[in-house]
Amino acid sequence: MTLLVARGLTKTYPGARRIRALDDVSFEIAPGETLGLIGPSGCGKSTLARVLTRLTEPDAGTIRFGGQDWGALKGRALRRARGAMQMVFQDPGAAFHPRATVAGALCEPLRLHAIAPRSDWPDHVELLLTQVGLSPELAPRPLSALSGGQRQRVAIARAIAPRPKLIVLDEAVSALDASVRARVLDLLAQLQRDMGLAYLFVSHDLAVTRALSHRIAVMEAGRIVETGPAEALLAAPRTEILRRLIAAVPTIHTEKVPS
Amino acid sequence: MTLLLGLTGLSVHYPGASAPALADLGLALFEGEKLAIIGESGSGKSTLARVIAGLLPPGSRIEGRIDWGGGPTPRPGRDIGYVFQDPGGSLNPLLSVGRHLTEVLRTHLPLTARDARARAAELLDTVQIPDPARALNAYPHQFSGGQRQRIAIALAIAARPRLLIADEATSALDVLVQAEITALLRALCDAKGMTLLFITHDMALAGQLADRIAVMHAARMVEIGPAARVLRAPRESYTRSLLAAHLDLASPRLVGEAR
Numbered sequence: 374m375t376l377l378v379a380r381g382l383t384k385t386y387p388g389a390r391r392i393r394a395l396d397d398v399s400f401e402i403a404p405g406e407t408l409g410l411i412g413p414s415g416c417g418k419s420t421l422a423r424v425l426t427r428l429t430e431p432d433a434g435t436i437r438f439g440g441q442d443w444g445a446l447k448g449r450a451l452r453r454a455r456g457a458m459q460m461v462f463q464d465p466g467a468a469f470h471p472r473a474t475v476a477g478a479l480c481e482p483l484r485l486h487a488i489a490p491r492s493d494w495p496d497h498v499e500l501l502l503t504q505v506g507l508s509p510e511l512a513p514r515p516l517s518a519l520s521g522g523q524r525q526r527v528a529i530a531r532a533i534a535p536r537p538k539l540i541v542l543d544e545a546v547s548a549l550d551a552s553v554r555a556r557v558l559d560l561l562a563q564l565q566r567d568m569g570l571a572y573l574f575v576s577h578d579l580a581v582t583r584a585l586s587h588r589i590a591v592m593e594a595g596r597i598v599e600t601g602p603a604e605a606l607l608a609a610p611r612t613e614i615l616r617r618l619i620a621a622v623p624t625i626h627t628e629k630v631p632s
Numbered sequence: 633m634t635l636l637l638g639l640t641g642l643s644v645h646y647p648g649a650s651a652p653a654l655a656d657l658g659l660a661l662f663e664g665e666k667l668a669i670i671g672e673s674g675s676g677k678s679t680l681a682r683v684i685a686g687l688l689p690p691g692s693r694i695e696g697r698i699d700w701g702g703g704p705t706p707r708p709g710r711d712i713g714y715v716f717q718d719p720g721g722s723l724n725p726l727l728s729v730g731r732h733l734t735e736v737l738r739t740h741l742p743l744t745a746r747d748a749r750a751r752a753a754e755l756l757d758t759v760q761i762p763d764p765a766r767a768l769n770a771y772p773h774q775f776s777g778g779q780r781q782r783i784a785i786a787l788a789i790a791a792r793p794r795l796l797i798a799d800e801a802t803s804a805l806d807v808l809v810q811a812e813i814t815a816l817l818r819a820l821c822d823a824k825g826m827t828l829l830f831i832t833h834d835m836a837l838a839g840q841l842a843d844r845i846a847v848m849h850a851a852r853m854v855e856i857g858p859a860a861r862v863l864r865a866p867r868e869s870y871t872r873s874l875l876a877a878h879l880d881l882a883s884p885r886l887v888g889e890a891r
Contacts, residue, residue, distance in 0.1 A: 406886060414777070485822040550672035550833060551877040562886035577807055580879040584886050602889050607881060621811040622752070623836030624880045625863050 375426075376538055376571050377443075384420055384435035394420040395431065396595035402539065405565065407572040409586030409603065411618065412578055419596040422543045422575045426460045427451060439538055456486040456535030461528050465545035469516045475502070475527055476512040482534040492547040501530040506560055522553035526560065533564060543575045558585055579618050583607060591615045635701035636795060637661040637684065637828050644679050646793040647691035650837040653679040655851040656696070663701075663794070668838035669854065670860070670874070671848030677831050680848065682801045684829070685712050693697055707792065710740040713788030717800040719780035722787055729756070729783055730768030733790055740791035755786040759816060778809035782816065789820060796821065799831045814841055835878045839863050847871045 384395040394417040402408050411419050422430040423438065427443075436444040439457055446454055455555050469478050479560045483489055490499050499509040505526040516524055524543065532540050542561070548552045562585060564570055576582045582589060588598040593614045599606065608617045637660075643709045661667055666769035671677040682688050684698065686708045706712050716722060725733060737743055743751060743858055749768065756764035757783040761775075764770040772780055781801060788796060798817055802810040821828045832838050838845050839859050847870065848854040855868040866872045 412807050440730050505639065546715040552837075553877075554874060555879070558886060565887070579807070580881055580883065583881060584883055587887055587889065596721055603885070617808055619881065621807045622881055623811075623834065623840055624882070625836050625839055625875065625878055 374404070375401045377438045378435075378437060379425070380435045382421065382431045382436070384417075384424060384429065384431045389516040389631075393595045395424065395434075398434070398592075398595070398597055400590055400597060400600065402571050402573060404538065404571055405569045406588065407565065407574050407586045409582035410573060410575045410592060411582050411589055412592035413614070413618070414577060416592040418575050418577075418592050419543055421592070422460070422541050422573065425573065426458060426541050428460075434530075440621070452485075456482070456488075457537050458479055458541065459532035459535065459537040460541045460543065461525070461532050461545040463547050464597045469524070469527075471517060473516050474512070475507075475514055475516060475519070478516060478527055479512075479531055479534060482531055486535040488535060497534070501534055504564070505530040506556075513577045522557060522594055523585060525549060525557055529557075529560065529564070532570065533570070536568070537570065539572045539573065541575065544577070545574075546581060547576065547578065553582070556568045569584065579607075580622050591618070633662040633665075636663045636851065638697075638699040638701065639684075640697040640699070641682065642696035643687065643694070644676075644683050644772055645693040646679075647689065647693075652825075652851050654683065655670045657853050659846065659853065659856070661795075661827060661829070663827055664821075664825050666818070666830060666842045668830045668832060668842035668845045669848060670832055670835060670838045670845060672833055672874075675848040676851040677833075678799055681714075681797050681829060681831050685714050685797055687714065687875075697739045698883075701852055703837045709736070710791040711793050711795065713791070713793040713796045715781070715784050715796070715798045715801040717803050719777070719784040720772075721786040723780060725772055727771075727776075728768065729770055729772065732783070732787055733768075735837055736787055736790040741756075752790075756783070758820070759783070759786045760793065761786070776809075778805055778813065781805060781809075785813075785816065785820070791825070792824070793826065795829065797829045797831070800833070801830075801831070810837075817841065833873055835862070835863065836880065847874065 378401050380399045382395050383399040385391055385393045386541045398421060412418050420429060424431045476498050479501050480494050483494055483497055498512050502509050502511060507523060507526050546557050549557060572580060573611060574585055588607050589603045590597045591614060599612045599615055610619060639657055639659040642654060642657040643652050647654050669677045683694060686797055700706060730749060730752055733755055734748040737748040737751055752768060753764040756767050761767045761782055763777060802813045805813060814837060828850055842859045845859045845862040847854050849870045855862060855871050866875060
């Protein structure tokens with residue numbers, strides 16, 4: 374059974390240029406799978422992430438998620454359902470109140486989604502931190518005292534707190550150093566296996582997307598122009614934009630002769 | 633090979649910081665070479681670029697020697713061009729692109745207003761801004777991020793510097809634009825015999841552009857050598873760990889292929 378079915382999503386931003394950020398976008402995500410969404414900047418991939426998570430309303434189109442008409446949910450019903458679809462952004466700092474502590478950031482979803490009685494929160498916080506590979510001793514620390522990689526792990530812990538079925542990751546590892554990024558990607562893959570999570574992995578980085586995604590969808594100018602299993606898609610690109618994205622991935626193997 | 637710049641026992645302390653941002657660094661930079669400085673956040677790579685360009689914040693403590701081979705100490709802006717990650721740092725939103733360029737040109741070179749404007753148009757053509765005559769009258773916000781970075785490069789090379797420092801100049805750009813800017817930097821340095829100091833966190837990008845690669849870690853330079861040698865036969869375990877964390881289209885995947 375499919376977890377998420379999006380059909381005909383369209384979004385035009387008002388203004389002089391009337392940019393069509395989404396132009397009749399349809400796709401599906403199965404339970405436990407990662408769909409990578411790749412494209413150059415301005416192609417509409419972040420708008421798509423925002424429309425899925427109901428941060429932006431589309432002009433047209435439908436979203437069915439977990440058997441519900443997700444796009445039609447409103448008010449209390451939407452708030453109650455939101456736990457099933459979480460989001461992690463690029464900048465781990467921006468998602469948190471600047472003076473918030475690690476424990477404070479993790480208790481918020483516990484309260485919001487009524488996951489556990491208040492007396493159990495410390496135990497939940499400790500478990501969540503362990504799940505994302507952080508020491509429970511970090512709980513009382515202010516988020517501002519954490520490294521970028523640690524903050525992004527807290528953001529992931531917060532996202533998994535309500536036991537979601539899908540996490541939308543919008544450039545979630547793009548700001549991290551390569552060594553930190555590699556470990557966060559390992560964590561995401563492990564959480565997926567352990568919890569049966571599905572991901573929509575939005576990125577401009579094809580190499581990172583390929584590493585984590587079962588399938589990849591390629592966006593250009595508001596449309597999904599190509600989609601398929603990750604390796605098969607990259608082995609035989611059918612569109613010019615995907616060929617250009619593949620060619621732009623820097624590889625370690627240099628042509629230069631050692632001097 | 634003519635020495636452009638020699639650093640001996642160079643250390644930098646930022647005001648109020650107990651640990652050095654740069655510790656006991658030695659480096660010989662030769663005229664016309666392209667040297668990539670690679671490292672992760674906090675490694676000291678940007679501090680190295682800034683101490684060379686004289687861009688450290690007031691109150692920073694510098695120990696050791698900076699010797700310029702042949703001739704007087706270069707003047708930043710004229711003999712050293714600097715391109716930042718964010719082109720906004722080099723561009724004033726209230727000034728036209730033409731004003732930016734003619735001001736730099738007339739500050740450093742004996743040019744009439746008319747000659748400076750003609751030279752400004754040539755510079756925009758050099759960095760491949762379409763319709764340079766029209767672009768002179770336009771303002772920074774009217775250009776895309778990639779085009780703004782091209783304009784920042786035109787400004788940096790306007791006074792014909794001997795040394796061009798690109799400090800994460802392509803990191804904020806889309807992969808497709810990043811490849812174009814990298815190619816532009818290489819072509820400019822080859823055509824004008826400029827020395828390039830290319831600061832990056834991306835091993836593969838360093839390998840594509842540089843003759844030599846220096847690896848920074850925890851305020852120290854841990855390895856330096858010809859680009860191909862550093863990438864193919866790294867001598868330091870830290871360099872090996874950076875290479876292992878690099879992802880490209882041949883890296884192991886973290887998930888299975890879609891069914």
